[in-house]
Amino acid sequence: xxxxxxxxxASMLFLLLAIPASAGCIRVISPNGGEVLTMKSKYIIKWxxxxxxxxxxxxxxxxxxxxxxxxGSVTVTSSLSGMEWFEWEAGKLLSGGYAQPGNDYxxxxxxxxxxAHIDRSDNFFTITLPKLExxxxxxxxxxxxxxxxxxxxxxxxxxxxxEKGVDPGDWDSKPASGAGKQ
Numbered sequence: 802x803x804x805x806x807x808x809x810x811a812s813m814l815f816l817l818l819a820i821p822a823s824a825g826c827i828r829v830i831s832p833n834g835g836e837v838l839t840m841k842s843k844y845i846i847k848w849x850x851x852x853x854x855x856x857x858x859x860x861x862x863x864x865x866x867x868x869x870x871x872x873g874s875v876t877v878t879s880s881l882s883g884m885e886w887f888e889w890e891a892g893k894l895l896s897g898g899y900a901q902p903g904n905d906y907x908x909x910x911x912x913x914x915x916x917a918h919i920d921r922s923d924n925f926f927t928i929t930l931p932k933l934e935x936x937x938x939x940x941x942x943x944x945x946x947x948x949x950x951x952x953x954x955x956x957x958x959x960x961x962x963x964e965k966g967v968d969p970g971d972w973d974s975k976p977a978s979g980a981g982k983q
Contacts, residue, residue: 834924
């Protein structure tokens, strides 16, 4: 009798340890780790679900520094395949603006009103800045970046280095009228 109790406890412990990090009826498919997303490019966030319908999925972007921000919300009323998706402009936050570039981001999916149903990317993915086609790196900016060091902020096409934490804005925009005139 005592041995059966130990086996039962050991079996339950094994099951608890074998349960994946996700809980409930939803599972992140992508980005699930290792992807490199270019800020402002369209990207499809995919998940698989077996939840009772209808339900609302809240989609968050988080990083290892504690940053967590809502990026979207989808109401699912029916599903033939159990596979759902959300088109996201990489880096864009629902509150406005963009997340900082980084290599430690995860997607978190939560069923609204039910904390038992949550999943997150298994590993980190990266959000990078877009390349500025046709805009050479200004000499003043080159002096700020030591040789053989990666450039983590894009140069301003008008000659000034970008400030950290500033919304990248529209990369293709022209300067305001009168800007740059002497």
